[in-house]
Amino acid sequence: MSGRFAASNKVALVGHAQSPVQRHAERPLGALAVDTARQAIADAGLDLKDVDGIVAASLFPTAGSHAVQDGVSTVTAGWMAEHLGADPRYVAGFQGIGQVSGAMALAVNTVASGAADYVLFYRALHNPRGSYHGNSMQSIEGPQQWTAPAGYFGPLAMIALPYNEYLQRYGATRESMAAVLVEARKNGARIPWSYWHGKPLTSEEYLAAPTLVDPVCRYDCDIPVDGVAAFVLTSAERARDLPHKPVYVSGYAHSAPAPRRLPLHWPLDDIIDGGAETARRLWEHAGVGPDEVDLPQLYDGFSPFIWFWLEVLGFCPTGEAHRFVQDGRIDSDNPGGLPVLSGGGALGNGRMHGIPQMLECYLQLAGRAGERQRPKATVGVACQSSPHYGGAVVYSAEPF
Template sequence: MRDRTLRGRVAIVGIGETTYYRHGQSPHAEFKLALQAILAACADAGIGPHEIDGFASYSNDRNDASRLAAALGVKRLRSTTMQWGGGGGGNCAAVANGAAAIAGGLADCVVAFRALAQGQFGRFGQAPASPTISGDMAWQAPYGVLSPGQKFAMKARRFMHEHGVRQEALRAIAMASYAHAQRNPRAVMHGKPLTESKYDDSRWIVEPFHLFDCCMENDGAAAVIMVPAERAKDFKGLPVYVLGAATGSDHRVAAPAHNAPNYASSSFSTVAPDLFRMAGIGPSDVGSVQSYENFTGGVLMALAEHGFFAPGEANDFLRLENLLAPDGRLPLNTSGGNLAECYMHGFELVLEAVRQVRGTSTAQAPRHDVSLVIGGPMVTPVSNLLVGSEATL
C-alpha cells in the first residue's frame, strides 16, 4: 500500500495568479488570463514554461491544454486531465490529478490552474436561461429553485435546525474572511471591512444566507507548478509537499434532488477520512484551513465533517476570535477566501495554503507546517487537499 499514496511524492514549487477583477471587468480574454497565471507560477519556480509537460483543471475550464501548450512553447505534452463536476468541487482534485500523473510517471512538470472571464462567457451564479434542463435541475426548476443559493440554503438550514446552530456562527465565518482580506492587498474586498451590524443589516439572499454569506463572482486566473518530490529543491521557490488528497461524495448524494440519505451534509463525510488516512495525520495537526465558500453554511458543515468540532459544538467553536490569525484556534481563509479575496472557483485557496506553509501569508498562522484546502462543500463531487512542509514528511 505504500506506493498507493501521494504523501511526500509530489511538491508544489511555484504559484502564480493574475490581478483579480470583479466579474465582467477583466481587460483580458480568459485564455490570456490563464497564460498570465501560468507564467507567473513559472517565474515563482524559476523555470521556463517550455518545461511544463502536463495540465490539470476542473469545472469544464475552457482553456484547452493543447492550445496552452502551443502558446507556452511546451516541447512535449504528456498529461491532460479535467475533473468532472461544476462549481469549485474540483479545485483540490485538479491538484490531485496532476500529482497523480507525476507519481505515476505520466508527467514530470504539471501545472494545475483555473481561469475565469465572466464578461466574456457569462456569469456562473445566475439561474440558467436554457429552455431545456436535465439532471437535478429538472426536479427543482418547476418549483422555483433556480439558483445555487436556493438549493444549498435548504441543506444548511436543515443542519442548523438539527444541531441548534445559530446565525452568529455563519456571521463569524464571513467576518473572518473579511478580516483577513483587510490584510491582503490582492483581495477584491481589501479596504472594505465587515462589521457585525453591517452583516446583520444586509439583505437576505435566501435564508439563512445574508448577502455576506455568499461568495463573490470574479475574473482572473491562478496556477501552481508541481514536480516529483526528489526534484523539489532544484527550483527557486520553497517547496511545499502534497501530504494527501481525496475526492468524491457520500452515498447517493446525486439521488433525485433533495432526497440524499445524508441530506444535511457538505458531502465530505466519506471524503475527509480518506484524506487524513492518506496524509497520516488528523485534524489536530492542521494549522490553518482554506475552505471554499459558495455559502457560509457549506463551510460550517465541512469543518464539522473534517472533525474540527462536533456539530453540536458549532456555536462555541465558530466564534470570530477562534478563526482569526495569528491567535485563533483555527485560522480560516487567511487570504479572504471566496467571500473577500476573490472567487476563482476556489483555486486561490490552494495558493494561500502554499503561502501558509512557506510562511509568506499576509495573515500568517503560527502553526503553518500543515494547511488544509476544502473544495466545493455541498456540490458533487467535492475534493480536499493537505499540503505541508518538508518537516512533516
C-alpha cells in the same frame, strides 16, 4: 482507496502566480491565463521549455444561460497547450467530483508516475456579464422539470435547504454566521489581489444585507469574478534545486457519488454523512489526523460550508460549529484560534473555487506569505466544494 498514499510527500509545489481578482477583467480570460501561467513558471525558476505537463481544473461556474467559449469563458488544458508556447508531452483536464482537489491529484499523479517532470496546474474563472445565474429557459425536460418551474433552480436554492435544516436542528442563528463573514473579509481585505482588498465587513453590515433565498443573504455568497491562479509541481528531488522552499503533497481525497436525489437537492444529512466519509479517506490517505493540522483552509463558496467542513473534519462535534466559530475561535489573529479563513477564502477573495484555500496553504507552508506569515505552519488542508460533493488535499512544509 485504502492506506497511505504511495507517493505521499514525493511531489511538491515549487512556484505560483495569482492574477488580480476582478469583477470583470479588461482582457480575455485566455490571455490572462497564459500570462499567469508564464509568471508561475518563472517564479519556479524554470523556462517554458522545462514544462512538459499541463493539468487544468476547467469549469464555467454558472448555472445560467451563458455560452461556453474556450479561451473566453473557460480555458481548457488543450487550449493552454496550444497558446502557452511550451511543448508538453502530457496534457489533461479533470472532470469529476471535486474540481480543484481532483485536478491537483491528477497533477501529482502525473509527476509521481513519470509522465511529466514539471507540471503546470492552473484554474481560470470567468464571470459572464449580465445576471450570473440568469435563466432564460421557456421549457425544460428531464429531472429538473419537477423543480425549476417552481423556482428551485441554481445553487442559492440548493444551499438554502441544508442551511435552514442546520439552523432549525441545532438552534443556530445568523448572528453566529456573522463571525464567519467578518473573519473572511478581514483577511481578504489584507490581500492585494483580492476583490475585497481594503474592504472588511462588520457584523452589522452582514446582518443588514438583503436576503436572496431565505436564509441566504448577499454576503453568504462568494462574489463572481474573473481570475486565474497557476502553480508548478515537480518531484521532491528536483524541487531541492529550485529557488523556493517546496510544499509537499501528503495526500488527498474526493467525495463518493452522492445519493440520487432531485436536482440540487442536498439534505443536511447527506452532506454530513458523505463528508465524514470524505474526511476518513483524507486522513487515511495523507497519514495525518485533524490534531496535526495547524493550517486548515475550509471551503466557503457559501458560508454554511464552513460549519459543515469544521464538523466532518473533526475540528468540532456535529451541531457545534455555529458555537465554535464565535468568541475568536477561528480568529487568525488569535494565537489560540483555528485559522480556517486566514487566506480570506472565497468569501474574502471572490469566487475562485478552492484556489484561495490551496494558495494560502502554499504561501504559508513555503514561508512566502509576507506580512501575513504565521509563526507556525506545518501541515495544511485545502478543501473544495461541499464535503459530500468535493474533496480536500493535505499539504506539508516538511516530508513526514
